[in-house]
Amino acid sequence: MKKIINGLAAAALLLSVAACASSQAQQTDLNPPAKRLDAKTQLECGTKRGCR
Numbered sequence: 001m002k003k004i005i006n007g008l009a010a011a012a013l014l015l016s017v018a019a020c021a022s023s024q025a026q027q028t029d030l031n032p033p034a035k036r037l038d039a040k041t042q043l044e045c046g047t048k049r050g051c052r
Contacts (some may be wrong), residue, residue: 037045
């Protein structure tokens, strides 16, 4: 009976470690968000980014 309990405990530990290892780490975006065009530039160029 003790072997069954030890086996179940080992299986539970193995499953919990496997679940933690398989989760993917979230990637952080280190680039700052792009600056918005001001109102005057939008009137002159529209919303195109290449008009700087």
